Amino acid sequence: MHELSVTSSIFEIVEKHAVNNHAKRVVAVNLEIGALSDLKNEWIQRYFDLLSAGTIAQGARLMITRVPAVFRCNQCQQLFEITSFITEELVCRQCPSEDVVMISGKEYHIKDMEAEI
Amino acid sequence: MNREIKLINIKEEILSENKGLADKIRERFEKKKVFYLNIMGSPGSGKTSLIMKTIEALGGRYRMAVIEADIDSLVDSEKVAALGVSTVQIHTGGFCHVDANMVEKAIESLPIDELDLVILENVGNLVCPAESDTGAFKNVAILSVPEGDDKPLKYPLMFSLADVLVINKLDYLHMSDFSTQRVMKRVKALNGGIHFFPLSCETSDGLAPWISWLEHEISSIRA
Ligand SMILES: Nc1nc2c(ncn2[C@@H]2O[C@H](COP(=O)(O)OP(=O)(O)OP(=O)(O)O)[C@@H](O)[C@H]2O)c(=O)[nH]1
Ligand SMILES: [Mg+2]
Ligand SMILES: [Zn+2]
Numbered sequence: 001m002h003e004l005s006v007t008s009s010i011f012e013i014v015e016k017h018a019v020n021n022h023a024k025r026v027v028a029v030n031l032e033i034g035a036l037s038d039l040k041n042e043w044i045q046r047y048f049d050l051l052s053a054g055t056i057a058q059g060a061r062l063m064i065t066r067v068p069a070v071f072r073c074n075q076c077q078q079l080f081e082i083t084s085f086i087t088e089e090l091v092c093r094q095c096p097s098e099d100v101v102m103i104s105g106k107e108y109h110i111k112d113m114e115a116e117i
Numbered sequence: 118m119n120r121e122i123k124l125i126n127i128k129e130e131i132l133s134e135n136k137g138l139a140d141k142i143r144e145r146f147e148k149k150k151v152f153y154l155n156i157m158g159s160p161g162s163g164k165t166s167l168i169m170k171t172i173e174a175l176g177g178r179y180r181m182a183v184i185e186a187d188i189d190s191l192v193d194s195e196k197v198a199a200l201g202v203s204t205v206q207i208h209t210g211g212f213c214h215v216d217a218n219m220v221e222k223a224i225e226s227l228p229i230d231e232l233d234l235v236i237l238e239n240v241g242n243l244v245c246p247a248e249s250d251t252g253a254f255k256n257v258a259i260l261s262v263p264e265g266d267d268k269p270l271k272y273p274l275m276f277s278l279a280d281v282l283v284i285n286k287l288d289y290l291h292m293s294d295f296s297t298q299r300v301m302k303r304v305k306a307l308n309g310g311i312h313f314f315p316l317s318c319e320t321s322d323g324l325a326p327w328i329s330w331l332e333h334e335i336s337s338i339r340a
Contacts, residue, residue: 001212001213002214002242002244004212005214005216005245005249006131006132009131009135012134013127013129013131014127017127021123021125023123023125024120036273037248037274038244038245038272038274039244039245039248085269085270085271085273086270086271090303090307091306098306100306102277102308106278108131108132109129109130109131110127110128110129110130111126111127111128112124112125112126112127113124113125113127114122114123114124114125115122115123116120116121116122117122
């Protein structure tokens with residue numbers, strides 16, 4: 001359910017670019033989604049399949065790259081990645097300050113797509 | 118026939134259309150000098166209770182309206198309307214959050230020229246309201262003590278995007294291992310600029326700092 005609105009935006013953008021480029025068929029779409037998003041890849045694809053049925057985007061594979069949650073330490077500028085908020089402490093791996101800021105992990109971006117022309 | 122496969126550059130933000138609409142809504146509220154607040158949190162965390170306490174505490178000093186979003190019921194809007202505040206109901210039709218489009222339709226029936234404050238009660242959900250800009254000036258997340266202090270670990274996006282975290286149901290603290298300090302430390306690391314208001318809608322403890330933050334925001338939009 002949570003994936004539906006994001007997926008319909010993806011579909012609209014894909015369809016727009018397919019039409020603008022006179023594509024015959026969209027083969028694959030490359031997406032970059034931040035690690036903090038709770039949306040599930042599998043459901044994004046399922047909703048996309050539903051929305052795209054009968055359109056030029058039918059059958060397109062969504063290739064989702066998860067952008068890692070990266071933090072920067074404000075004390076020593078060290079960058080570090082958090083792969084699990086549940087098991088890892090949000091402290092600098094080097095100094096170890098707790099004064100850290102998030103610099104990536106919240107993205108919702110469509111990079112490009114492969115289409116038959 | 119041989120078909121050519123071509124790579125088409127897109128480079129677009131997936132949520133840009135909603136964001137554009139939300140920006141327009143914000144502009145409109147800004148022009149009218151009406152402060153507009155979005156409240157998010159799990160089902161039962163205390164969104165409606167906080168709104169009702171806030172209406173009481175503001176005691177008619179501001180002209181306000183409440184937008185209630187519910188998957189499919191009128192319960193919350195009836196409660197709020199009983200306090201004499203105008204309410205608009207958004208039926209999200211099973212949708213799990215409010216988007217800018219729904220807000221735009223809802224505010225058509227609001228007398229914006231005659232208001233100082235609009236509060237939106239988003240759908241009870243920690244996953245996706247955070248992703249969808251509603252056009253509000255500030256986003257409030259509510260976390261209540263019985264939900265557990267691990268929620269910021271499980272739903273980091275919501276807590277990383279909110280401007281304010283209300284920690285509600287403090288009256289339950291003594292019967293749980295919930296640590297307000299732990300929550301604040303975690304959330305602060307995700308989101309340095311966030312304001313915390315630990316309070317209880319039941320006892321009204323801690324309500325005053327929340328109300329003065331809100332009044333400050335209302336007056337800065339008017340200035
Ligand atoms: N003990 C205690 N109970 C509270 C407090 N705040 C709210 N409640 C109770 O918690 C229940 C849920 O509160 P609501 O305000 O309806 O929660 P909500 O977030 O609006 O819930 P939904 O709209 O269903 O998502 C109600 O029974 C409230 O009376 C509090 O600070 N302490
Ligand atoms: Mg409610
Ligand atoms: Zn450091």
